[in-house]
Amino acid sequence: MTQEKQTREFQAETKQLLEMMVHSIYTNREIFLRELISNASDAIDKVRFQSLTNPDLLEGNSDFEIYLLPDEKTNTLTISDNGMGMTYDEVVENIGTIAKSGTKAFLEKLKEAGSVGDTELIGQFGVGFYSAFMVAKSVTLITRAAGQASGVRWESTGDGTYSIEECEKDSRGTTIILHLNEEHHSSEHPAENFIERRTLSDLIKKYSDYIRYPIKMSFSEKEKPRDAEGKIIEDAEEIETTTVRTLNSMTPLWTRNKNEISREEYDNFYKGMFQDWEAPLEVIHSKVEGMVEYTSVLFLPAHAPFDFYQRESTSGIRLYCKNVFIMDNCQDLLPEHLRFVRGLVDSPDLSLNISRELLQQSSQLKKIGKNLEKSILKTLESMLEKDRAKYELFWKEYGKALKSGVYSDFSSREKLQALLLFPTSHSTENLASLDEYIARMPEGQKVIYYAAGKDRAAVERLPQMELLRDKGVEVLYLFDRVDEFAIDALREYKEKTFQSVSRGDLNLDDLGSPDAEKPATEEIAKENESLIKAIQEKLSGKVAEVRVSSRLKSSAVCLVSGDSGISLSMEQILAEMNQGMFKASRILELNPTHELFGTLKNLHETAPDSESFKDYCDLLYGQALLMEGLAPEDPVSFANLVAKLMAK
Structure with missing residues (x-):
C-alpha cells in the first residue's frame, strides 16, 4: 500500500x-x-x-x-x-x-x-x-x-x-x-x-x-x-x-604496508598534510594490534618553528577513526616535551562523543599515547647510537624540549636522561652524552662536574675552571636556561652525582694534585681565622661566608653558592624571568697562594680598622661578582674605588 x-x-x-x-x-x-x-x-x-x-x-x-x-x-x-x-x-x-x-x-x-x-x-x-x-x-x-x-x-x-x-x-x-x-x-x-x-x-x-x-x-x-x-x-x-x-585520495597512506612505501611518498605526504616545505628528519610508521588497535605515522620535522619555545603547546597529532578525520592537535596523546612530533593516529577503538569532534578521556587513548611515546624515544635512542650526525641535527632543534621534560615531568626523567647532550671542556666542536662523559672519567673521579654560564667563553673564564682544567677533568657546560633546572632534577646519573664547579667541595683529592707542596686548605684557614672573620664582618650583608678556597689556582678570589638553595647562575636566570626575589647564598672564597692574600693579611695585622682594609674587601667582592657575570651592586662606587686604589 x-x-x-x-x-x-x-x-x-x-x-x-x-x-x-x-x-x-x-x-x-x-x-x-x-x-x-x-x-x-x-x-x-x-x-x-x-x-x-x-x-x-x-x-x-x-x-x-x-x-x-x-x-x-x-x-x-x-x-x-x-x-x-x-x-x-x-x-x-x-x-x-x-x-x-x-x-x-x-x-x-x-x-x-x-x-x-x-x-x-x-x-x-x-x-x-x-x-x-x-x-x-x-x-x-x-x-x-x-x-x-x-x-x-x-x-x-x-x-x-x-x-x-x-x-x-x-x-x-x-x-x-x-x-x-x-x-x-x-x-x-x-x-x-x-x-x-x-x-x-x-x-x-x-x-x-x-x-x-x-x-x-x-x-x-x-x-x-x-x-x-x-x-x-x-x-x-x-x-x-x-x-x-x-576530490579525495581514497587510499590512506597509513593503511599500506610500510615496506611498500618509499621515503619520497612519506615526505610528500608529510609536506602536504602539514604544509612544510622541507622533508621530515625521521618517519615512524607503526601498526599495533591486540588490546588496543591503531595505526600511527609520526614525523620529526627537520626544523622547529621560529616561535616553538615561545608559543603555547600544540601536539600536532591528528586523530582519525576508521579513516575519518576526528580532530587536530590532540593534546592527550604525547607529553609536553614531545610536542614537536607531527603525525596522525587512526584507530577504530577510540571512544568518541556524539559529535565526533572531541574525545573523551579514555583508557584506549592513554594506552595509545604511552605506546607512541615509547616508539618515539626508541627511535631517538637508535638515532643517537647509529646516526649521530642526524641526532645532533635533531638535538639542535628540539634539545631544549627534552631538557624541559627532564625538569618538569618526573615520570619522564629516567626515559630522557640518556638522550641528553651537552657541550663540554673535552671538545670545542662535539657534544657529549652523559654515557660518553662517564666513559672518559679517570679512575677515582666520583662525580660529574658542570659549570653554568651564558656561553663557552664565559664559562671557561671562570676562575673555578682553572684547577679542573689543569687536572684534565672534563666539565659539562650549561648554556641554556633550562640546563641547570634539568641537572638539579636528575641529581645523579648511573650512581654518579652532579657537582657544580661553583658549589661545595670539588672532591679532587683522589685525582692527585698538580702542586704537591700546596699547603693544606684547612691548616691555612685555621692560621688565618681572624683575617677571614674580619673580611666577613666588612662584607656583612653581602656574603653569607668567607673562606679559604681549594678550587683556585691563579685568581685571587671567586664567588660560589652554598650547598643548599639556588646557585648564582640560577639566580640570574630567575631574575631574567622577573623572579628576582630568589637569591643565592653567596660565599666569597680567597686564594691563599695569591699575593693579594698576603697584602690583606699584612693590612689586617697592621691596620685592621683602616679604610684601606675595608676598600680591599669591597674591591675583592666586586671583582668576584664581575667574574661570575654579575654587576657590582653599586657600579659607580666600585669604579671610584678602583680609581682610588690605582692612584695610590
Missing part, C-alpha cells in the same frame, strides 16, 4: 538532540559535511557487505561513489550516494525518532557532560544527520533501499515536525538536499560558503580525504574548441565544458 504524505512530530528526545547538536555539541559548523559524507560511506559499506551474499542488491551497479552538487541558483547543496538506502520504516525510525534503547539515559549523560562515549551511535544516520540543520534552513531527503520498488521523501525545517511520503526514485541510495541559510551561501563569508566549490574541495581534503569511495563533484570550465585533429582553434570563442573530479 502506497504511503501518502504525512506530517509528523519528532520524538521528544529527537527535538532535544537536534537542539543540543545545533547549539552546543558542535563548535565548528563545517563538520556537517564530514558527518553526511561519513553516513554515505557507511551506507555504501552496508550494501557492499550484504551484496556478498545477495548480489541482486547491487542492481547491476557496483561503481560506488558519493556525489556533491552545489547549486548557486537554488542556494542548495546536494549530497548523494548509491549505498544501501532506507525503507519507509527505517526513515521513520532513524530520522524521526532515533528510537534506540537507552536514548533518554544517553541524553541525560549528554546534558551532564556535554559528550558521551557511546560509539554505537557514531555514524548512525539519525545522529550526525542532524548536523545539517546547523547550515540549512530546511533539509530534503530522498532515499530508496536496495531491492525496494519505491523510495521515500522526507522534509523538515527543524521546527519540531517533518513530512514523509513515498516517491519514485530510479536508483538505490540516498540524496540529501540542503537549502542553505543565507550566511552559508554568501560571498561575505567565503570560508563558510558551502556552495563555493573550492570551499567544499578544501573541506573534503581536510576531513574526508581517506574515505574509501570516490567523492565527486562537477566543475565548469571555459576553453577554446579543438579541430578534428585535436588542435586548439585560437580564433574561436570559448565554450563552457563540465568535468567531474574526484
Whole structure:
C-alpha cells in the first residue's frame, strides 16, 4: 500500500538532540559535511557487505561513489550516494525518532557532560544527520533501499515536525538536499560558503580525504574548441565544458604496508598534510594490534618553528577513526616535551562523543599515547647510537624540549636522561652524552662536574675552571636556561652525582694534585681565622661566608653558592624571568697562594680598622661578582674605588 504524505512530530528526545547538536555539541559548523559524507560511506559499506551474499542488491551497479552538487541558483547543496538506502520504516525510525534503547539515559549523560562515549551511535544516520540543520534552513531527503520498488521523501525545517511520503526514485541510495541559510551561501563569508566549490574541495581534503569511495563533484570550465585533429582553434570563442573530479585520495597512506612505501611518498605526504616545505628528519610508521588497535605515522620535522619555545603547546597529532578525520592537535596523546612530533593516529577503538569532534578521556587513548611515546624515544635512542650526525641535527632543534621534560615531568626523567647532550671542556666542536662523559672519567673521579654560564667563553673564564682544567677533568657546560633546572632534577646519573664547579667541595683529592707542596686548605684557614672573620664582618650583608678556597689556582678570589638553595647562575636566570626575589647564598672564597692574600693579611695585622682594609674587601667582592657575570651592586662606587686604589 502506497504511503501518502504525512506530517509528523519528532520524538521528544529527537527535538532535544537536534537542539543540543545545533547549539552546543558542535563548535565548528563545517563538520556537517564530514558527518553526511561519513553516513554515505557507511551506507555504501552496508550494501557492499550484504551484496556478498545477495548480489541482486547491487542492481547491476557496483561503481560506488558519493556525489556533491552545489547549486548557486537554488542556494542548495546536494549530497548523494548509491549505498544501501532506507525503507519507509527505517526513515521513520532513524530520522524521526532515533528510537534506540537507552536514548533518554544517553541524553541525560549528554546534558551532564556535554559528550558521551557511546560509539554505537557514531555514524548512525539519525545522529550526525542532524548536523545539517546547523547550515540549512530546511533539509530534503530522498532515499530508496536496495531491492525496494519505491523510495521515500522526507522534509523538515527543524521546527519540531517533518513530512514523509513515498516517491519514485530510479536508483538505490540516498540524496540529501540542503537549502542553505543565507550566511552559508554568501560571498561575505567565503570560508563558510558551502556552495563555493573550492570551499567544499578544501573541506573534503581536510576531513574526508581517506574515505574509501570516490567523492565527486562537477566543475565548469571555459576553453577554446579543438579541430578534428585535436588542435586548439585560437580564433574561436570559448565554450563552457563540465568535468567531474574526484576530490579525495581514497587510499590512506597509513593503511599500506610500510615496506611498500618509499621515503619520497612519506615526505610528500608529510609536506602536504602539514604544509612544510622541507622533508621530515625521521618517519615512524607503526601498526599495533591486540588490546588496543591503531595505526600511527609520526614525523620529526627537520626544523622547529621560529616561535616553538615561545608559543603555547600544540601536539600536532591528528586523530582519525576508521579513516575519518576526528580532530587536530590532540593534546592527550604525547607529553609536553614531545610536542614537536607531527603525525596522525587512526584507530577504530577510540571512544568518541556524539559529535565526533572531541574525545573523551579514555583508557584506549592513554594506552595509545604511552605506546607512541615509547616508539618515539626508541627511535631517538637508535638515532643517537647509529646516526649521530642526524641526532645532533635533531638535538639542535628540539634539545631544549627534552631538557624541559627532564625538569618538569618526573615520570619522564629516567626515559630522557640518556638522550641528553651537552657541550663540554673535552671538545670545542662535539657534544657529549652523559654515557660518553662517564666513559672518559679517570679512575677515582666520583662525580660529574658542570659549570653554568651564558656561553663557552664565559664559562671557561671562570676562575673555578682553572684547577679542573689543569687536572684534565672534563666539565659539562650549561648554556641554556633550562640546563641547570634539568641537572638539579636528575641529581645523579648511573650512581654518579652532579657537582657544580661553583658549589661545595670539588672532591679532587683522589685525582692527585698538580702542586704537591700546596699547603693544606684547612691548616691555612685555621692560621688565618681572624683575617677571614674580619673580611666577613666588612662584607656583612653581602656574603653569607668567607673562606679559604681549594678550587683556585691563579685568581685571587671567586664567588660560589652554598650547598643548599639556588646557585648564582640560577639566580640570574630567575631574575631574567622577573623572579628576582630568589637569591643565592653567596660565599666569597680567597686564594691563599695569591699575593693579594698576603697584602690583606699584612693590612689586617697592621691596620685592621683602616679604610684601606675595608676598600680591599669591597674591591675583592666586586671583582668576584664581575667574574661570575654579575654587576657590582653599586657600579659607580666600585669604579671610584678602583680609581682610588690605582692612584695610590
